[in-house]
Amino acid sequence: MRRMLDGVRAAGLKLTPQRLAIVRELAEDESHPTAQELFERLRSDQPTMSFATVYNTLDALSTAGLCAALSLSPGSGRFDPNMAPHHHLVCDRCGAVRDVPSVPALDPPAEDAMRREIARVAPGFEVRSVEKIMRGRCAACISPKKTRTT
Amino acid sequence: MRRMLDGVRAAGLKLTPQRLAIVRELAEDESHPTAQELFERLRSDQPTMSFATVYNTLDALSTAGLCAALSLSPGSGRFDPNMAPHHHLVCDRCGAVRDVPSVPALDPPAEDAMRREIARVAPGFEVRSVEKIMRGRCAACISPKKTRTT
DNA sequence: TTGCAGATTAGAATCGTTCTTAGTAAGAAA
DNA sequence: TTTCTTACTAAGAACGATTCTAATCTGCAA
Helix, strand or coil: CHHHHHHHHHCCCCCCHHHHHHHHHHHCCCCCCEHHHHHHHHHCCCCCCCHHHHHHHHHHHHHCCCCEEECCCCCCCEEECCCCCEEEEEECCCCCEEEEECCCCECHHHHHHHHHHHHHHCCCCEEEEEEEEEEEECHHHHCCCCCCCC | CHHHHHHHHHCCCCCCHHHHHHHHHHHCCCCCCEHHHHHHHHHCCCCCCCHHHHHHHHHHHHHCCCCEEECCCCCCCEEECCCCCEEEEEECCCCCEEEEECCCCECHHHHHHHHHHHHHHCCCCEEEEEEEEEEEECHHHHCCCCCCCC
């Protein structure tokens, strides 16, 4: 909350009542709300708040590095025929996706620590699949002179 | 391709020309196509193919475990105020999301191996963030008797 | 060969997100 | 404190992706 408001100022963004309300709603929320959910919750206090404002503000916050925008919904977007264990390299600029074969990642003590963490924050959760997404910039987007698009 | 077709039969799904075309298009494709992209590519060969069929088939394939449906698009869906390094636990049934503080995961040799893999499959790629999503079932969805919904 | 459960088609409907435009107000400067 | 500039907001239309619907068709088991 404090951190986020300070960040809003630091990013040169105006601190409007709408933004204050959105920050207040989001900052301590651990449920990973959607824009829709935030909008519904805010509507009682801010009956004139518009949808676009919620999206604009969330976009501004995540651009400023004050919150993260996640796409966690299963079963949407892209399809991958590779069923061998692997991770994904996603270029934030051009959207290209590459598979990376997974290497045995966790040493046994670290694996135990992770299991304990999971048991602590979500007792009884049964993990069925693990997906790792590494975002960044692909070579073509870092130095566009040498390469063509696509 | 072969694996996927065998899988279609094994799952008790009918092998229609449309499905054959979709499998043919997807099976060797490493570009993680969207349903739209597949549809456009297929349209020349199968001018009567409908969108719904592409979606239905991809859904059937991923339900049968023959391909994976990924949501890799950045900046959509859910928002997370937690900017400390952490992973996500997503329940496939109720959609609940929980943060898991990340433990130091990779031992140095494994980390090196991962770096080498990345350099091999995507030379020059600059990783800026890593996101780990563990999907499965939360305790409430495994034994619904003891808990209420939400 | 036939029967039928399951698949397909076309297009309407729905959902989440973004855009547009006119009006508003935060906050810097005087 | 007042003014001014510029960024922000409201409202709803537009958009793109996905799902639904209802009618028709077909793969394949018997």
